[in-house]
Amino acid sequence: MTVTTRSEEAARSAASADTPLFGTMAGDISVSFEFFPPKNEKMESQLWDAITELAPLAPGFVSVTYGAGGSTRERTHATVARIRRETELVPAAHLTCVAASKGEIDEIADQYWQAGVRHIVALRGDPQPQDNGVFRPHPQGYESAAALVEGLRKRHDFEISVAAYPEVHPEASSAQSDLDNLKRKIDAGATRAITQFFFSADAYFRFLDKALTAGIDAPIVPGIMPVTSFAAIRRMSGNTLIPASLESLFTDLDERPGPRALVAAVAAADLCKRLYDGGVRDFHFYTLNKADQTYAICQLLGLRAHTPCEETV
Template sequence: MQPGDISVSFEFFPPKTEKMETQLWEAITQLAPLSPSFVSVTYGAGGSTRERTHATVSRIIRETDLVPAAHLTCVAASKAQIDEIVDRYWEAGVRHIVALRGDPPPADGSIFVPHPEGYANAADLVAGIKARHEFDISVAAYPEIHPDAANAEADLDNLKRKLDAGASRAITQFFFSTDAYFRFLDKALAAGITAPILPGIMPVTSFAAIRRMSGNTEIPAWLEAMFEGLDDRPGPRALVAAVAAADLCKRLYDGGVRDFHFYTLNRAEQAYAICQLLGLRPKEIG
């Protein structure tokens, strides 16, 4: 592994409270010297964080040199409403959007139902954004298949439609099997997909949270064994999590991967430690 030959990006979520706002900005400040290619800000189920996402992205533009990517979903919004959001981002100086179908609010159950005047899926959303402004667009990919997909082929076809509609790259759901990721890349290439597919890396902060968010992601027995007995030991758990995630990244690196996307959960320590283990060093500021 050559120091400095990898590129990273980080995902954050918009804060709900003043305390969470402080934590977020501490994380951004600590990770900024690693010169991420972009930092993304999520968008809650049903568009529940719409204003907070916009406020966070706008502050990143005003107060840092980072490139923000705003998440945007189809859920609970008409095309006209999404056009308005997209225009606001463009006017604020945002040039990168992560376009997602999105999950319905918990109160609406688990089935996605398009807004009667909205976009039916992420591919249509990408096309609508591109028709509005020339954004750089990222979309989601699922090495172990989206839970709503009929099968792997349908899921891959959906990814191809999103990229053909104008997206530049895909970012994967987190995974713990490098075999699953590389098999997915092979299938994507065979389907004519040549855009970059960045691996999404999720350090394990809590097994309960990982299970809740995993969808179809396999949680291997060796990973569970590695964290056994650490539920009430946050310090050792964080150290083990950083080493486990760095090992996953090194195996991806050995397979040719040079771009990594980290789900930070608004905490810098894990992502920073992993980048350190991967040979990435902060740039001198000033």
């Protein structure tokens, strides 16, 4: 029988204590980032600062959101076109069914294709304010995200991402109907799903199990939202559970943006590590056009900036 001495146990414990929480992360992950189109010159400068800072992390793609009712249509297109024109990044344009006919959406899709954009994030879109929280499709429009995916597939050979909801879309009648809707989107030709933000790794893994049982084998990439404002996260959460342990981390930090940002980066990195330990290697970050937190999370996960190779003589 092998006997372990107390000194050996102490040595192992000391070695473990000397290893930082994220010290063993291999950096073998892939990332993508979401931005939103700027409303003014100051916001445009902030956006491009964020893009410039995050670009060396070599994201697989960067997506640009589309405002409610198509309110940012031109700004979204201009931002996507500029990313395509001025950077080495792969842009993905959000496109929704809201307040547009099939002909109008097809025309937008054609414009993206002609600009060299090959990736669309296809979404149903939120109900318009006058519809009292009920989505009403345009009379000549696409009635759902699945129909939009099918229409885009017929138009061009886009790579298409769609949305998924680990804790169920707030408007869904049931978890099963929400899962059925995701399957329709994948069956219509979507390449992958990107989840709404969540704070429980267990909720994500349970959702993956249900998706596989439903015959969904496309990648379902976790969407990660660092907490920039806990009050805002509460408003946006819908059916998303906010663990009490997470809420306690942000106690009394509402008026302390610096400490709050640091805590948020570590909390999000901890969630990513839990996902990583469960086999996840692809992550999508909702940046809110701010680079620091997302960059810090990627750094904690072992991802390092790519720099151009120096020319050897």
